[in-house]
Amino acid sequence: LLKAQKGGYAVGAFNAENMEMVKAIIQAAEELKAPVMIQTTPSTIKYGTLETYQAIVAAEAAKASVPVCLHLDHGSYEACYKCIDAGFSSVMFDGSRLSYEENIEISSRVSKIAHQMGAHVEFELGSVGGLEAEDGTVDEIKYTDPMVAAEFLERTDCDFLAVSIGTVHGTYKSEPNLNLSLLREIRNKVSCPLVLHGGSGLSNEDFRNTISGGISKINVYTDIVHAGTDCLRTSKCQVYADILLQAESAMCRAAMDKMMVFGSQGCA
Ligand code: 13P
Secondary structure (H helix, E strand, O other): OHHHHHHOOOEEEEEOOOHHHHHHHHHHHHHHOOOEEEEEOHHHHHHHOHHHHHHHHHHHHHHOOOOEEEEEEEEOHHHHHHHHHHOOOEEEEOOOOOOHHHHHHHHHHHHHHHHHOOOEEEEEEOEOOOOEOOOOOEOOOEOOOHHHHHHHHHHHOOOEEEEOOOOOOOOOOOOOOOOHHHHHHHHHHOOOOEEEOOOOOOOHHHHHHHHHOOEEEEEEOHHHHHHHHHHHHHOOOOOHHHHHHHHHHHHHHHHHHHHHHHOOOOOO
């Protein structure tokens, strides 16, 4: 990410839920010689189990010539601990629903463990919004406060910071409206790589503007999984493995499209 920050491009961080998604994303990175991050969430780990999921990513990453990181996205303290212990490259503790002080308290505990074990950490300041809590409520956008960003980073020893500048997770209900001047303000206050969540549904111009505004990691899930599910729904094929392969190719193309806009092509 530091290399991306210097080079003025962003690394694609794609949420992958199963073997086909992992293969699609690594294949896309291989085709374009792009560095890539595979991300997983606690719900995917629950569905696939940590050991199985990690084994799939490790087997595919070992064959790749490009750098492949394995990152935990939106983890609890416990999930972060388990993934650090299992050897993930990095973890995100999501304290966006906590108070500022609680977020700092748990984030800094995660940081200490991660850094001792050689992993990196991502934390969120503000709330990107669009994620559903266990009780079914959907998070609202809470914009990142640039005035506390430097203090937050210092107190949590954060390696890369997720910012809330108007993106949301999942499908946009109206035109995305990004606050680029807020992004610039945050960028002026802190020097670490910044992370954009909710990368699906944004225009190429949005990506170019946010990357030139300081974003070095872009999270994408919905657009990739939709490419796969659209293919599964419309396939005329009758053979299970062949239908999955078609979906895998569609997801690979969707991931390549993003990587090309992010400028990470040829940067591995
Ligand atoms: P999208 O599903 O909107 O692409 O968001 C992905 C994300 O930010 C995961 O953290």
